[in-house]
Amino acid sequence: MEIFGIPLQAFLGQLLLGLVNGAFYALLSLGLAVIFGLLGIVNFAHGALYMLGAFAAWIMLDQFGINYWFALVLAPLTVGLLGVVIERLFLKRLYKLDPLYGLLLTFGLALIAEGIFRELYGVSGQSYNVPELLSGATNLGFMVLPNYRAWVVAVSLAVCLGTWYLIERTRLGAYLRAGTENAALVQAFGINVPLMVTLTYGAGAALAGLAGVLAAPIIQVNPLMGSNLIIVVFAVVVIGGMGSIMGSILTGLGLGIIEGLTRVFYPEASSIVVFVIMVIVLMIRPAGLFGKEA
Amino acid sequence: MKLKALVTALALGFGAGAFAQNTGPVKIGFITDMSSVYADLDGPAGGEMVKWAAQDFGGKVLNRPIEVVTADHQNKADVASSKAREWIDKDGLSMLIGGTNSGTSLAMAKVAEEKKRPFFSIGAGSARLTNEACSPYTVHYAYDTVALAKVAGTALVKAGNKNWFFLTADYAFGHSLEADASTVVKANGGSVVGAVRHPLNASDFSSFLLQAQSSKAQILGLANAGGDFTNAMKAAKEFGITKTMKVTGLLVFITDVHSLGLANAEGLQLADSWYWNQDEPSRTFAKRFFAKYKRMPSSVQAADYSAATNYLKAVQTAGTTDADKVMTVLKGMKIDDFYNKGQIRADGRMIHDMYLFQVKSSKDSITPWDYYKTVAKVPGEQAFTTPAESKCALLKK
Numbered sequence: 103m104e105i106f107g108i109p110l111q112a113f114l115g116q117l118l119l120g121l122v123n124g125a126f127y128a129l130l131s132l133g134l135a136v137i138f139g140l141l142g143i144v145n146f147a148h149g150a151l152y153m154l155g156a157f158a159a160w161i162m163l164d165q166f167g168i169n170y171w172f173a174l175v176l177a178p179l180t181v182g183l184l185g186v187v188i189e190r191l192f193l194k195r196l197y198k199l200d201p202l203y204g205l206l207l208t209f210g211l212a213l214i215a216e217g218i219f220r221e222l223y224g225v226s227g228q229s230y231n232v233p234e235l236l237s238g239a240t241n242l243g244f245m246v247l248p249n250y251r252a253w254v255v256a257v258s259l260a261v262c263l264g265t266w267y268l269i270e271r272t273r274l275g276a277y278l279r280a281g282t283e284n285a286a287l288v289q290a291f292g293i294n295v296p297l298m299v300t301l302t303y304g305a306g307a308a309l310a311g312l313a314g315v316l317a318a319p320i321i322q323v324n325p326l327m328g329s330n331l332i333i334v335v336f337a338v339v340v341i342g343g344m345g346s347i348m349g350s351i352l353t354g355l356g357l358g359i360i361e362g363l364t365r366v367f368y369p370e371a372s373s374i375v376v377f378v379i380m381v382i383v384l385m386i387r388p389a390g391l392f393g394k395e396a
Numbered sequence: 397m398k399l400k401a402l403v404t405a406l407a408l409g410f411g412a413g414a415f416a417q418n419t420g421p422v423k424i425g426f427i428t429d430m431s432s433v434y435a436d437l438d439g440p441a442g443g444e445m446v447k448w449a450a451q452d453f454g455g456k457v458l459n460r461p462i463e464v465v466t467a468d469h470q471n472k473a474d475v476a477s478s479k480a481r482e483w484i485d486k487d488g489l490s491m492l493i494g495g496t497n498s499g500t501s502l503a504m505a506k507v508a509e510e511k512k513r514p515f516f517s518i519g520a521g522s523a524r525l526t527n528e529a530c531s532p533y534t535v536h537y538a539y540d541t542v543a544l545a546k547v548a549g550t551a552l553v554k555a556g557n558k559n560w561f562f563l564t565a566d567y568a569f570g571h572s573l574e575a576d577a578s579t580v581v582k583a584n585g586g587s588v589v590g591a592v593r594h595p596l597n598a599s600d601f602s603s604f605l606l607q608a609q610s611s612k613a614q615i616l617g618l619a620n621a622g623g624d625f626t627n628a629m630k631a632a633k634e635f636g637i638t639k640t641m642k643v644t645g646l647l648v649f650i651t652d653v654h655s656l657g658l659a660n661a662e663g664l665q666l667a668d669s670w671y672w673n674q675d676e677p678s679r680t681f682a683k684r685f686f687a688k689y690k691r692m693p694s695s696v697q698a699a700d701y702s703a704a705t706n707y708l709k710a711v712q713t714a715g716t717t718d719a720d721k722v723m724t725v726l727k728g729m730k731i732d733d734f735y736n737k738g739q740i741r742a743d744g745r746m747i748h749d750m751y752l753f754q755v756k757s758s759k760d761s762i763t764p765w766d767y768y769k770t771v772a773k774v775p776g777e778q779a780f781t782t783p784a785e786s787k788c789a790l791l792k793k
Binding site (some may be wrong): 109112115116118120122123187220224225226227228229232239245246248250251290300320321322324326330334362365366372373 | 591630
């Protein structure tokens with residue numbers, strides 16, 4: 103059996119690989135969506151935070167012998183803490199200004215972080231090995247899937263859905279959403295809104311850091327890894343609808359699959375297919391697929 | 397009175413300008429990727445090698461100080477050519493060195509030809525520089541895609557790897573490398589089953605690798621470089637591609653091997669023009685480099701030093717920086733230093749020995765950066781495009 107001239111088995115394999123990449127897009131665009139939805143900040147530092155997560159894991163292993171499993175918790179915490187510092191030091195001064203200022207500030211921070219790591223470690227990248235427990239691969243019949251990639255999809259989906267539940271279905275999430283609508287009123291109910299906002303940015307940063315740790319064993323840990331990815335992730339967020347949590351998750355997974363299939367049918371276009379879709383979506387639904395029309 | 401002062405000032409101004417051309421500093425410009433994918437194998441350290449060459453030459457040639465200027469082309473051909481143009485037009489640049497990235501070198505070679513300035517292309521691979529796009533002012537100094545294909549490709553086909561599939565970076569360099577390797581494979585009785593093109597700086601290679609695997613070819617040739625090469629190698633290992641087919645890089649630098657680690661790179665055969673541990677003069681140069689950068693130099697960085705030195709020698713001999721006279725001296729002189737021994741052919745191709753290296757296993761690697769053992773030394777006449785194969789008019793005179 104063939105689909106568009108490609109054997110069914112190969113087709114299924116490519117679908118699955120697209121899903122793996124989509125899991126990364128989902129995790130990264132989720133953090134962006136949370137930050138934009140609740141803080142109104144277009145966080146261009148997201149790619150750099152992702153890079154920092156990967157480097158944190160690598161440095162922990164290389165310098166301190168901290169293994170992957172601890173790094174999986176410690177690296178996102180470190181990046182999240184850095185996010186808290188960034189929010190307290192810089193971003194909190196910008197909420198009253200045009201969103202453009204937040205974009206410029208975070209973009210500048212990203213360039214600084216990249217520059218520092220390029221100076222320290224060069225651009226060739228560092229190797230981070232797949233943890234022992236997840237090395238090896240499983241034969242699914244239609245393809246051989248490395249166990250680690252399956253793990254990435256599982257973790258990413260669990261974290262994405264958990265975040266969605268937290269924000270859309272819990273009391274804490276209700277406070278968060280209310281805080282963005284009318285901070286003064288929520289404050290009047292005795293809720294510490296500035297603290298909540300700080301922690302939200304920290305959590306968004308930690309999500310990027312987590313994606314970085316997950317990516318470390320798959321690709322070379324490299325100061326440029328974030329900037330290569332961030333533009334695509336922004337396109338994902340725009341397609342999904344700025345600020346929509348579920349939108350960014352579903353769009354991330356969907357675009358991963360579409361990009362994966364493009365790699366088979368027309369490989370040369372695989373790096374631009376996401377942007378072509380973005381243009382089409384913006385023409386038909388300017389608020390994005392899942393965004394609310396203003 | 398005012399008019400007279402103005403005319404005098406203008407005359408003095410012109411006079412000073414003409415004066416500067418002959419006695420001002422001899423300016424060498426170096427344009428490469430300073431901050432992106434190829435910055436480790438050339439980059440700022442490559443620029444420093446050109447400066448070392450100027451210092452070691454005594455800082456002066458023809459009693460004029462030597463000045464080295466550097467710029468980042470960001471892998472964009474238009475940035476490279478407009479910077480080259482600016483340096484030549486406004487700063488009276490004498491010679492231009494192009495670093496990594498074939499697209500930028502092809503663009504700069506055109507500017508250099510138009511403005512009549514010697515242009516040394518070092519880090520760029522595309523053999524078109526001295527073939528279809530050859531120019532009387534271009535010197536292609538270190539390696540090219542034909543040499544990589546002939547040296548590594550021939551050895552691999554002869555070892556029994558007959559059916560090839562290519563994973564190719566989708567720009568000038570990748571296309572050249574794939575085409576040149578295909579020619580070598582076919583000439584040696586092999587066949588090319590297929591190829592897939594990936595964008596530069598691709599984020600994920602698993603999908604391309606699966607396509608390569610389903611082609612049932614015996615060997616996968618990676619016609620890419622730098623981060624794309626290392627990420628493709630890593631994914632090939634992860635997906636078990638290396639169990640069903642041989643995977644080989646067609647352009648591998650020592651920085652890539654270091655980045656991958658010997659565990660991932662062991663056994664890989666590769667072609668290169670120089671290795672830091674090949675002999676005593678090379679080791680001396682490498683130690684000096686290591687003292688500053690805490691890593692070993694790539695062949696491209698060694699070639700940067702060698703090219704700048706030999707240009708300065710040619711200027712000394714010619715007694716002028718005039719491009720035509722310097723080019724005549726360059727093409728007539730023997731080049732013999734720690735980097736290589738050879739001669740620059742009429743088409744600008746520097747003909748020198750190439751090496752086939754094999755990456756050591758971690759137990760054979762004794763000192764830091766002790767990565768290669770030499771498998772074969774291939775004479776330049778066999779490694780590079782032969783006059784019979786060339787389409788360059790300069791060779792046919």
